[in-house]
Amino acid sequence: MIAAILVALLTYFLFSLFQKRHEIQKFLHVRRICIQEFDKVKGPPAVPIFGTTWYFKSDPVEMIKQAQQWFVEYTIAPDSNGLLKFWMGPVPVVSICRGEIAKPVFDSSTNITKSSQYRKLKEWIGDGLLISTGPKWRSRRKMLTQTFHFAVLKEYHKTFASQGKILVDVLRLRANNTYSFDIMPYIKRCTLDIICGEYEMVLFQDRGPKTSETAMGCSISSQMGSNDKYVESVKRLSELVWNYEKAPLYWLKPIWYLFGNGFEFDRLVKLTTDFTRDVIDKRKEELKLHESEPSDKKLAFLDYLLKSQKDHPEILTDEGIREEVDTFMFEGHDTTSSGITFAIWFLGQYPEYQQRVQDEMDEIFGDDYDRHPNSEDIQRMVYLEQCIKETLRLTPPVPFISRQLEEDVLIRKDYNRAKFLKLDFLAHPTKSPVLLPAGMNIMINIITIMKDARYFERPYEFFPEHFEPERVNAREAFAYVPFSAGPRNCIGQKFALLEEKVVLSWIFRNFTVTSMTKYPEELPIPELILKPQFGTQVLLKNRRKF
Numbered sequence: 001m002i003a004a005i006l007v008a009l010l011t012y013f014l015f016s017l018f019q020k021r022h023e024i025q026k027f028l029h030v031r032r033i034c035i036q037e038f039d040k041v042k043g044p045p046a047v048p049i050f051g052t053t054w055y056f057k058s059d060p061v062e063m064i065k066q067a068q069q070w071f072v073e074y075t076i077a078p079d080s081n082g083l084l085k086f087w088m089g090p091v092p093v094v095s096i097c098r099g100e101i102a103k104p105v106f107d108s109s110t111n112i113t114k115s116s117q118y119r120k121l122k123e124w125i126g127d128g129l130l131i132s133t134g135p136k137w138r139s140r141r142k143m144l145t146q147t148f149h150f151a152v153l154k155e156y157h158k159t160f161a162s163q164g165k166i167l168v169d170v171l172r173l174r175a176n177n178t179y180s181f182d183i184m185p186y187i188k189r190c191t192l193d194i195i196c197g198e199y200e201m202v203l204f205q206d207r208g209p210k211t212s213e214t215a216m217g218c219s220i221s222s223q224m225g226s227n228d229k230y231v232e233s234v235k236r237l238s239e240l241v242w243n244y245e246k247a248p249l250y251w252l253k254p255i256w257y258l259f260g261n262g263f264e265f266d267r268l269v270k271l272t273t274d275f276t277r278d279v280i281d282k283r284k285e286e287l288k289l290h291e292s293e294p295s296d297k298k299l300a301f302l303d304y305l306l307k308s309q310k311d312h313p314e315i316l317t318d319e320g321i322r323e324e325v326d327t328f329m330f331e332g333h334d335t336t337s338s339g340i341t342f343a344i345w346f347l348g349q350y351p352e353y354q355q356r357v358q359d360e361m362d363e364i365f366g367d368d369y370d371r372h373p374n375s376e377d378i379q380r381m382v383y384l385e386q387c388i389k390e391t392l393r394l395t396p397p398v399p400f401i402s403r404q405l406e407e408d409v410l411i412r413k414d415y416n417r418a419k420f421l422k423l424d425f426l427a428h429p430t431k432s433p434v435l436l437p438a439g440m441n442i443m444i445n446i447i448t449i450m451k452d453a454r455y456f457e458r459p460y461e462f463f464p465e466h467f468e469p470e471r472v473n474a475r476e477a478f479a480y481v482p483f484s485a486g487p488r489n490c491i492g493q494k495f496a497l498l499e500e501k502v503v504l505s506w507i508f509r510n511f512t513v514t515s516m517t518k519y520p521e522e523l524p525i526p527e528l529i530l531k532p533q534f535g536t537q538v539l540l541k542n543r544r545k546f
Helices: 002-019 021-040 060-075 099-107 116-125 134-148 150-172 184-196 228-246 253-258 261-289 301-311 318-347 351-365 375-379 382-394 416-421 469-474 493-510
Strands: 083-088 091-096 401-404 409-411 434-436 441-444 511-515 537-542
Touching: 021 091, 021 434, 060 083, 091 099, 099 409, 099 441, 116 228, 116 261, 116 318, 116 401, 134 150, 134 301, 150 184, 150 375, 150 493, 184 228, 184 318, 184 493, 228 261, 228 318, 253 261, 261 301, 261 318, 301 318, 318 351, 318 382, 318 493, 318 511, 351 382, 351 493, 351 511, 375 493, 382 493, 493 511
Parallel strands: 091 441
Antiparallel strands: 083 091, 401 441, 409 434, 511 537
């Protein structure tokens, strides 16, 4: 039996080599150049076949500590060039750990292709805006930019406000208890309802139904306990994709399925894509019922996609719509829920910062705990925005991004900017430029870029004053990149910031939060999206007297 399995694996391996012989030739050429250039870059040890992954810690928290140790050891040393080399199996990768070094990649209109590390994610959400490249990405980006127009975002205020109010009503049932609970699932359901659609539910008999339009425009009522399967499926898929990428043996399809991961992945992908198709079909039916009604409003995300398909069916197919909706559903609810949850966690650790946020809310709303925030209210939430930005600096939902270079990049480094901060140990020239050849995979390490001591006074602490205007103006533009930067930055970043401000304003207007775990004693763990290791255990106390 074992012999038969080994023969089957060997046959599959040889057949795969033959099929991909041209790709292998290109890979070996790139690898040869990388080996020459790697003499100029520091990094942890590697072993044949498994590369640096052989030394990866299996425990997620230990792996984070290991990565931090490598970052300090290899990229902050006086003779470092801000680059870190490692091997993902036989694949050479350079991690860029300084914002100004990442600038030529961020700014490039050519080096926009995502690396092979996104291949499993592509099987899940498809070739949408997150993963596509070339003409397809450019045309979709241009088309979808209109759905995040200021006028459209203004329409979303009502949605954010109504779903935030529902969240507060649900959380109130957990307030004033003596035992803690994990708040993250509640936040995830709220952000999913914000993305997915019209909510119509009578929560209490003395209140009328709440109705609002959202990005997708169909009802799922996640906050009332529906569609937990989708939320749990996204969580598990993220784990599976992360496990796949960090274990090169899983890249062999038979092994991926032999351990059962492949079958589970396929089942969950079907569940989530079926859910997405159902959302699309429901919205199509609703639009048919109202297609004769005139409207001068800017179209929201899904409505705009459906209209574009109707006008240009040859450009945007049903599968194309599914790809973009799956992308927006995943990114739109999972990343914002991460940002909101970590903001609650940090403010629950620092009563002095939380009090300033609450004072700001009281100044805006007085003792009215039920009024929905409007545009003017949101603009006045200055300190809350500083806290959100500091949260995204310490715990960016997407801690790193990966690209495959389409053209060579020559890294030249000058640390002279460090001198004005009196960090002389960082003020050194690069010994020689480093060539990153076309075809190479690079990783832009967002989470380490934003802990640069040259630009942040307390790089490893939660300190909202990092985002006072004078400090922001003194910083390098690429020192803070939670939404990436350049042509391929996050198209929904204004949507996300607006959503986080509105939802958090509801929470801190109504509750005082106490976090049961502390940073950095408990570290977030990376998957596709950064998340708390054991959930976010909090105690809530009502500020409102009933």
